[in-house]
Amino acid sequence: MKAIAVTPGTPDSVHLNELPMPSLEAIPNGRGVLVRVLKVGVDATDREINGALYGNAPDGYDFLVIGHESFGIVEAVGDAVKHVKPGDYVSCTVRRPGGSIYDVIGHNDMTSEEVYYERGINLRHGYLTEYFVDDMEYVVRIPEMIKHLGVLAEPASVVAKAVEQAYEAQRRLLVWEPQTAFVMGSGQIGLLATMALRLKGLEVYTIARKPAVDNIKAEIADGYGGHYISTKEQSIEELVKEVGKPDIIFEATGSSWLAFDAMNHLGLNGALVWTSITGGDAESTIPSDKINLEWVLGNKLMLGSVNGNFRHFRQGIADMLQGELTYPGVTEKILTHPIDGLDNYQEMMDLLVEAKALKVYVNVSDG
Numbered sequence: 043m044k045a046i047a048v049t050p051g052t053p054d055s056v057h058l059n060e061l062p063m064p065s066l067e068a069i070p071n072g073r074g075v076l077v078r079v080l081k082v083g084v085d086a087t088d089r090e091i092n093g094a095l096y097g098n099a100p101d102g103y104d105f106l107v108i109g110h111e112s113f114g115i116v117e118a119v120g121d122a123v124k125h126v127k128p129g130d131y132v133s134c135t136v137r138r139p140g141g142s143i144y145d146v147i148g149h150n151d152m153t154s155e156e157v158y159y160e161r162g163i164n165l166r167h168g169y170l171t172e173y174f175v176d177d178m179e180y181v182v183r184i185p186e187m188i189k190h191l192g193v194l195a196e197p198a199s200v201v202a203k204a205v206e207q208a209y210e211a212q213r214r215l216l217v218w219e220p221q222t223a224f225v226m227g228s229g230q231i232g233l234l235a236t237m238a239l240r241l242k243g244l245e246v247y248t249i250a251r252k253p254a255v256d257n258i259k260a261e262i263a264d265g266y267g268g269h270y271i272s273t274k275e276q277s278i279e280e281l282v283k284e285v286g287k288p289d290i291i292f293e294a295t296g297s298s299w300l301a302f303d304a305m306n307h308l309g310l311n312g313a314l315v316w317t318s319i320t321g322g323d324a325e326s327t328i329p330s331d332k333i334n335l336e337w338v339l340g341n342k343l344m345l346g347s348v349n350g351n352f353r354h355f356r357q358g359i360a361d362m363l364q365g366e367l368t369y370p371g372v373t374e375k376i377l378t379h380p381i382d383g384l385d386n387y388q389e390m391m392d393l394l395v396e397a398k399a400l401k402v403y404v405n406v407s408d409g
């Protein structure tokens with residue numbers, strides 16, 4: 043089987059490699075699900091892994107198959123598998139458990155161990171190949187009605203977890219009825235967060251750099267009933283003067299400076315959720331006295347949120363389904379840049395490096 047891989051530690055090493063065809067029997071106790079890969083999404087994480095910023099090969103290999111955003115069709119299942127059957131559309135989670143209590147209770151996204159195992163990212167092969175097999179615990183069904191959005195199940199799970207975490211953490215307030223959200227960044231995570239927060243009834247301002255004219259991201263944010271704001275046209279300070287400070291800031295910019303800058307704009311009792319990561323070593327100056335004062339006097343909260351487990355995939359898929367009913371045809375506009383087959387891995391990586399495409403994904407097989 044063909045697979046798109048990198049050689050960890052070597053920058054720009056993306057190449058085509060080979061994996062053996064996986065077998066259902068590799069998963070014990072009849073719990074295996076064999077999936078034919080249909081589409082795989084790629085993102086900045088894949089670009090940074092190819093840049094050798096992070097990502098390690100599984101034991102016994104000198105390469106790592108990349109791709110963590112999976113969508114496929116079930117080919118075969120073991121005897122114990124009841125929640126999916128051959129012919130069902132599925133996605134598969136990314137994290138695999140270590141040994142901490144969180145891993146043991148199915149919350150491996152909350153592992154308290156330094157080393158984490160993630161398919162396509164660290165120590166486990168990913169999905170940019172032709173077939174994969176996994177334990178039923180990690181395989182999530184996608185309703186046929188949104189199979190055209192299936193490749194967004196993983197990013198939608200990341201959003202679902204981050205939103206859930208904010209609401210969970212805000213129970214500290216006993217009453218929290220957020221009205222306004224700023225979503226920082228209009229990549230796939232920012233746009234799916236715009237959708238998820240709109241579905242919760244919030245007024246959402248999706249803030250990014252590019253002007254709104256002829257901008258698919260603005261079209262999508264507005265399509266969800268949000269307000270796209272270009273910082274080239276209106277500063278965040280001006281926006282705050284107009285609409286007030288938000289109850290929640292969902293940060294998904296991929297810029298650590300902006301992640302910190304967001305601390306200047308959060309409302310009283312608000313929650314700032316960070317979801318993007320930056321593999322570099324940038325440093326920046328922040329008004330630390332001002333933030334310190336405002337954050338203590340305002341009981342403000344910041345939390346980081348990574349990955350998502352089976353439940354978050356289910357929630358993300360449910361959000362996309364409700365999104366499709368509420369804002370028909372909007373979410374599919376995220377899927378801007380298809381790549382035709384695994385052989386075109388270089389074109390895939392070039393698009394990621396240029397960083398101009400909203401969403402790059404590989405059509406691996408038809409179904």
Ligand code: BGC
Nearest residue numbers: 087136160163200348349350
């Ligand atoms: C993935 C997450 C993962 C994180 C850290 C993101 O791109 O979507 O599932 O946990 O990277 O590796």
Ligand code: ZN
Nearest residue numbers: 085087110111
């Ligand atoms: Zn991703």
